[in-house]
Amino acid sequence: MAEIIQFNGAVLTGPDAEERGLWSVDGRLTFRRPAAEPDRFLEGWVLPGFVDAHCHIGLGPGGAVDEATAEEQARTDLTAGTLLARDAGSPADTRFLQGSRGAPLLIRAGRHVARTRRYLRGFAEEVEPDALVEAVRKQAREGDGWVKLVGDWIDRDAGDLAPSFPAAVVRDAVQAVHDEGARITAHCFAEETLDQMLDADIDCIEHATGLLPRHLPRFVEQDVPIVPTLINIATFPDIAAQADAKFPRYAAHMRALWERRAERVLEAFEAGVGIYAGTDAGSVIRHGRIGDEILALHHAGLPMTAALDAACWGARKWLGAEGVEEGSRADVVVCREDPRQIPETVRDLDHVVLGGRLVR
Ligand SMILES: [Zn+2]
Numbered sequence: 001m002a003e004i005i006q007f008n009g010a011v012l013t014g015p016d017a018e019e020r021g022l023w024s025v026d027g028r029l030t031f032r033r034p035a036a037e038p039d040r041f042l043e044g045w046v047l048p049g050f051v052d053a054h055c056h057i058g059l060g061p062g063g064a065v066d067e068a069t070a071e072e073q074a075r076t077d078l079t080a081g082t083l084l085a086r087d088a089g090s091p092a093d094t095r096f097l098q099g100s101r102g103a104p105l106l107i108r109a110g111r112h113v114a115r116t117r118r119y120l121r122g123f124a125e126e127v128e129p130d131a132l133v134e135a136v137r138k139q140a141r142e143g144d145g146w147v148k149l150v151g152d153w154i155d156r157d158a159g160d161l162a163p164s165f166p167a168a169v170v171r172d173a174v175q176a177v178h179d180e181g182a183r184i185t186a187h188c189f190a191e192e193t194l195d196q197m198l199d200a201d202i203d204c205i206e207h208a209t210g211l212l213p214r215h216l217p218r219f220v221e222q223d224v225p226i227v228p229t230l231i232n233i234a235t236f237p238d239i240a241a242q243a244d245a246k247f248p249r250y251a252a253h254m255r256a257l258w259e260r261r262a263e264r265v266l267e268a269f270e271a272g273v274g275i276y277a278g279t280d281a282g283s284v285i286r287h288g289r290i291g292d293e294i295l296a297l298h299h300a301g302l303p304m305t306a307a308l309d310a311a312c313w314g315a316r317k318w319l320g321a322e323g324v325e326e327g328s329r330a331d332v333v334v335c336r337e338d339p340r341q342i343p344e345t346v347r348d349l350d351h352v353v354l355g356g357r358l359v360r
Pocket residue numbers: 054056088280
């Protein structure tokens with residue numbers, strides 16, 4: 001039987017809501033004082049466990065990793081406060097981690113689906129346009145309600161970013177995923193890819209570096225959120241430097257996208273577009289950096305409550321997960337200071353509780 005934990009600090013139950021008096025009893029949260037004495041008392045500010053909305057467990061720089069490495073990645077994310085991960089594509093089957101005490105709750109997207117030779121080698125299920133619909137259907141059946149499409153990548157013949165698939169095929173693919181009862185999100189760097197995805201009725205956009213003011217009303221109207229992965233976008237100048245000699249147009253494009261990274265996220269926020277925190281950990285970005293992404297969103301101009309919402313209350317609601325409510329699963333993080341006043345506190349949590357068990 002799990003222990004009784006008493007949380008002594010303020011409990012942030014929403015971006016603008018605060019309560020006191022919270023316990024974890026047998027892995028569930030309650031605001032009613034239990035009859036038995038608590039086994040443990042935790043001080044500090046309590047928030048729902050962080051959500052990493054774009055994370056790749058089971059993926060390393062060279063593609064799929066072995067089970068021990070995937071376990072290590074999951075534990076690193078967990079101890080940094082990620083208690084729910086939406087895995088945005090993994091070549092390894094990570095179902096063995098589900099329900100583990102050493103891993104965040106995992107919403108898997110199966111394997112990335114990409115155009116042949118238009119993505120990092122060894123990561124994706126690569127197909128030509130005529131096979132896209134079947135490929136996404138397969139991933140919709142194998143994942144946990146999400147499919148990940150690589151919407152654009154460098155087109156080496158054009159020497160620049162370009163959509164991976166024709167618009168009509170993308171439309172059919174999105175429809176097929178919806179018919180399977182799943183949602184589909186797309187990796188999009190370029191401006192024009194966003195038009196194609198919005199036309200196709202996509203459910204979410206990853207990176208969204210090509211977001212222009214003209215796109216904003218459509219994102220709001222169609223209720224399509226973005227996961228900016230800012231700590232990954234920070235690597236664009238390195239990508240550009242490597243591409244300069246062979247693909248100067250692409251390199252210049254990547255630099256231009258990088259330059260507008262903060263402005264774009266703030267414009268989206270001010271327009272009312274849903275924004276969620278995703279680290280893109282797995283290949284270039286190391287695991288355990290959810291705190292850095294929350295701070296990056298804040299530094300882009302989001303108020304700290306909004307940056308927290310992107311990883312807490314709002315993100316949980318979006319993915320259908322419980323927050324800090326009577327009877328919900330005891331998945332919480334405890335900050336040493338009030339994160340609304342001292343943002344950096346999210347980078348070094350005092351405690352992490354998963355299912356009523358102290359993991360940090
Ligand atoms: Zn990714």
